[in-house]
Amino acid sequence: MAVTNSTEQRRGQEWLTRGGLRPTRQRLALATLLVGDGENRHVTAESLYAAACDAGEKVSLATVYNTLKAFCDAGLMHEITVDGARSYFDTRMDDHPHFFWEDDNRLSDAPAEELKLASIPQAPEGAEITRVDVVIRVRKA
Structure with a gap:
């Protein structure tokens, strides 16, 4: 999951717009990692944070958690809880x-x-x- 091209960024931007979310730099970067390639995925906050770091994005783990919650609240993702404590996020x-x-x-x-x-x-x-x-x-x- 690497942020690589304008098509992927456009998909991320459109996804945020569909959810009515303001496209901050960090939201756009995370959205592009999640949906930029057009594929659905399941992530944890930790795995998305690692992908963002690998892509050279400056983002904290707390911001990733908060952003994933905002994506869920906007109806863009579902949170699936496993074992009562481990959450996965599904696009x-x-x-x-x-x-x-x-x-x-x-x-x-x-x-x-x-x-x-x-x-x-x-x-x-x-x-x-x-x-x-x-x-x-x-x-x-």
Whole structure:
């Protein structure tokens, strides 16, 4: 994930605009790393911070965390929490399940067409279900 060309930066800029976010230098750099190549990805704050440092961007880990939260709040990403403490951020916004690879602490998309949920509980009175996250834990055999 390296910030390399104007096409990638344009994609990052368009993504920020779609979320209604002001394109600060740091937001644009992180957005370009996340979506500049047109691919969806799963990142942790730490992995995005490392990619930003590798790309020569001057950004703190705290800024990466805050920016990822802003991207989620703007509806550009989903946060998927694994083990109650480890968060992954997904740029793919449609409903789909995930595999969590326990051997290397990695999240990947699982085939949505193979997931069959017969039903889910009704939301408690006065609440609505906003999303259902399905994380299937796997390890190499």
